[in-house]
Amino acid sequence: MMKKTFLLPFLAGLFALNLSFAQNPSLGPCGTTDGKSDWLIAYQSHPQGFPRDADTLYVPITIYIVGTDAGTGYFSLTSLYRAFCTLNKDYEYSAIQFYLEGDINYINNSTYYDHNFQQGGQMMQNYRVDATVNCYIVSNPADNCGYSSYNNGIALAKSCMGQNDHTWAHELGHYLSLPHTFYGWEGYDHDYSQPAPSQIDNDWVERVDGNNCDFAADGFCDTPPDYLNYRWPCDGNDFSTLKQIDPNGEEFYSDGSLFMSYSNDNCTSRFSEEQIQAMRANLWTEKLEYLYNQDAPGPVDMTNFTALTPAQEEFLPTFNNVHFEWEPVPNATIYSLEITTLQSFVVPIFRYYLSEPNFTSFDLDPTRKYYWRVSAFNNYESCPLTSEIFSFETGDVLNSTAETDLIKGISLSPNPVAAGSEVLLNFQATENLDLECTLLSPAGAVIWQKNIPAARGQQQILFQTDGIPAGLYFLQLHTSNGIVSRKLVVGR
Ligand SMILES: [Zn+2]
Numbered sequence: 001m002m003k004k005t006f007l008l009p010f011l012a013g014l015f016a017l018n019l020s021f022a023q024n025p026s027l028g029p030c031g032t033t034d035g036k037s038d039w040l041i042a043y044q045s046h047p048q049g050f051p052r053d054a055d056t057l058y059v060p061i062t063i064y065i066v067g068t069d070a071g072t073g074y075f076s077l078t079s080l081y082r083a084f085c086t087l088n089k090d091y092e093y094s095a096i097q098f099y100l101e102g103d104i105n106y107i108n109n110s111t112y113y114d115h116n117f118q119q120g121g122q123m124m125q126n127y128r129v130d131a132t133v134n135c136y137i138v139s140n141p142a143d144n145c146g147y148s149s150y151n152n153g154i155a156l157a158k159s160c161m162g163q164n165d166h167t168w169a170h171e172l173g174h175y176l177s178l179p180h181t182f183y184g185w186e187g188y189d190h191d192y193s194q195p196a197p198s199q200i201d202n203d204w205v206e207r208v209d210g211n212n213c214d215f216a217a218d219g220f221c222d223t224p225p226d227y228l229n230y231r232w233p234c235d236g237n238d239f240s241t242l243k244q245i246d247p248n249g250e251e252f253y254s255d256g257s258l259f260m261s262y263s264n265d266n267c268t269s270r271f272s273e274e275q276i277q278a279m280r281a282n283l284w285t286e287k288l289e290y291l292y293n294q295d296a297p298g299p300v301d302m303t304n305f306t307a308l309t310p311a312q313e314e315f316l317p318t319f320n321n322v323h324f325e326w327e328p329v330p331n332a333t334i335y336s337l338e339i340t341t342l343q344s345f346v347v348p349i350f351r352y353y354l355s356e357p358n359f360t361s362f363d364l365d366p367t368r369k370y371y372w373r374v375s376a377f378n379n380y381e382s383c384p385l386t387s388e389i390f391s392f393e394t395g396d397v398l399n400s401t402a403e404t405d406l407i408k409g410i411s412l413s414p415n416p417v418a419a420g421s422e423v424l425l426n427f428q429a430t431e432n433l434d435l436e437c438t439l440l441s442p443a444g445a446v447i448w449q450k451n452i453p454a455a456r457g458q459q460q461i462l463f464q465t466d467g468i469p470a471g472l473y474f475l476q477l478h479t480s481n482g483i484v485s486r487k488l489v490v491g492r
Contacts, residue, residue: 027140027157029231029262030167031117031147032174033186036219039286040177043278044219050281057283058294058380060101060132066123066139069110075137075158077353078336080104083161083168085383090169090259090269094276096283097296098172100379101132114140115155117147124153131289133175135168137161148174151286166268169259173271176279176287179218181226181254181261188229195245196227208250218260220274226254226261234267300376301330302385307374310392319366319394320474320485325358326387332376336384339364339372343389362440362474362485366396406430406479407454416489419470423488425461427477429454436478437461439468439488447473465490 043050067074088097105127112123120142128134134153141147145160145167154175160167180186184203190196196205204216206225213221227244234256235241240263243251256263257270271279283290306327310316324337337359338348352359357374364370371391375384410427417423425437433454439447447468452461473488 026143027160028144030170030174030180031142031144032149032171032180034148034150034174036179036183037150037177039282040179040219040278043177043281044214047274047277047281051284052277052281053284054095056095056097056296057280057291058296059096059098059283059287059290060293061098062101062105062129062132062134064105064107064127064134064136066107066109066112066136068113069108071106071108073113073139074106075161077104078351079158079161080137081334081336081377081382081384082163083165086163086165087168087172088381089383090166091172094271094279096176096276096279097380098133099296100382107136112136113138115142117142120147120155121149121152124149124155128153131292133172133290146171148172150175150177165265166259167265170268173260173275173279177282178260178271178275178278180229181218181223181258182229183218184216185227185229190227192227192242192244195249196247198247205247207246207248208252209248220272220278222272222274223258223260224255225252226258228254228262231262231264232256234263238263238267238269296380297331297378300332300378300381300385302376302387305329305374305376305387307387307390310390312390312392314392315395316392317395318397319364319368320362320487322361322364322392322394323358324361324372326374328357329374329376331378331381333378334376334382336375337372338375339370341368341370343371343391345371345373345389362476364394366394369393406433407435407477407484410477410484410486412475412486412488415487416491417465418491419468420464420466423463423465425463425475426459427454428458429456431456433479438476438478440474440476441471 063080065074084100091097111119115123115138123136124134136153136155137158138155139158141155141157146154146156148154148171154171156168156171184200184205188200198205204212206213206217208225210221225246228240228242232240232242238255238257240254240256243253245251254261256267259268259271260275308325308327309323316322333355335354335357337352337354338345339350339361340348350361350363369391371389373387373389375386377384406429408428408430413424435452435454437450437452441447468490470490470492473490475486475488477484
């Protein structure tokens with residue numbers, strides 16, 4: 001099942017947890033086993049016969065965030081947008097830029113969430129969309145940080161998708177035809193104090209003097225020899241600390257700055273010129289259908305950001321139903337609204353992703369000072385540009401007086417209500433309505449949701465509070481022209 005979600009409140013704790021993910025040491029760096037594609041073999045036999053240009057190429061990516069059967073374990077939107085920002089920075093010099101095509105898809109499937117290659121292959125077959133790079137973010141992609149299935153899709157571990165990780169760039173390199181810099185050495189056991197053999201299986205071992213560079217290893221002459229087939233640390237110049245010896249007895253160190261090596265993520269920062277030309281030629285020929293949309297929007301422009309409500313330092317009598325609104329930001333289609341009680345924003349209390357420049361919060365506490373700010377981005381540009389910080393104070397008026405034209409005179413009784421007892425919702429409908437009724441926790445979690453047809457006139461609806469823990473809740477009535485919220489206290 002795929003479902004679309006966009007508006008999700010995030011608790012700060014979850015956010016901090018995702019940011020602190022380091023690369024998971026129990027996962028291998030990469031599980032890609034495609035070998036050299038026929039396309040790459042043809043390309044490397046005469047690269048000058050392939051198209052070459054300098055324009056930025058825009059490539060669609062379809063995102064699948066995979067959770068468990070119960071819908072838990074999703075990679076957060078905050079982490080996704082941060083990782084996507086890193087990805088496009090990694091490809092900026094290549095003049096290849098990715099964009100998020102369509103909605104973000106959510107898949108609830110424990111087998112795919114923690115999968116082996118066979119299950120992952122099935123997942124990619126089930127959901128594959130043509131002419132887009134299908135990227136699946138899971139917990140465990142066959143015990144690797146990621147792998148690419150050529151022309152099929154990419155699986156990525158959420159623990160290897162931090163802001164400073166480059167697994168995504170590496171796997172997209174594979175997807176766009178690039179082998180590892182140490183191609184041929186995958187899985188080969190070698191005593192690095194000894195000279196390398198001239199060949200491993202049928203693959204030639206690349207030599208330091210460069211005279212076999214156009215067919216040995218990855219077939220690129222500007223990626224020097226590299227025999228390191230495990231995750232390795234680099235020195236201050238991004239070279240390996242382990243010395244290797246080529247078949248001629250020449251000593252060298254591997255260049256860890258290349259994304260297609262297995263060096264640690266803090267070492268990697270680039271593709272070589274020949275790698276870039278190959279990826280671009282791969283898009284221009286074999287993956288031409290991916291280039292169906294080259295109309296990127298202009299840059300997101302936050303320079304004249306204007307907040308409308310709450311006004312700066314405004315005192316609001318109520319604390320629920322706080323309406324936030326700002327002027328649309330040029331070229332932005334996604335906003336994140338952060339609300340916090342600490343001006344530093346070290347820990348935002350709430351973060352909402354929105355497609356419109358406004359939001360009504362039912363989550364705030366009475367008599368507190370709050371700070372808020374907005375970040376704006378779009379499906380091409382997810383490195384957040386953030387507004388200045390605004391503030392306001394809430395009062396202690398419990399119930400909002402806000403009502404829509406469609407429902408009036410709303411009351412809940414008794415309120416507080418003893419846990420397990422019935423609550424009567426009273427209101428007057430000015431026409432026949434389809435009401436969606438939602439009970440939310442103060443953190444914004446949906447406790448339950450019901451659809452209620454209400455005829456014009458006075459309405460009384462009885463609710464059970466069975467199984468609802470004691471605490472503060474908000475009952476929301478969604479109508480076609482707005483949301484009305486009432487506080488409900490469930491006692492012990
Ligand atoms: Zn790889």
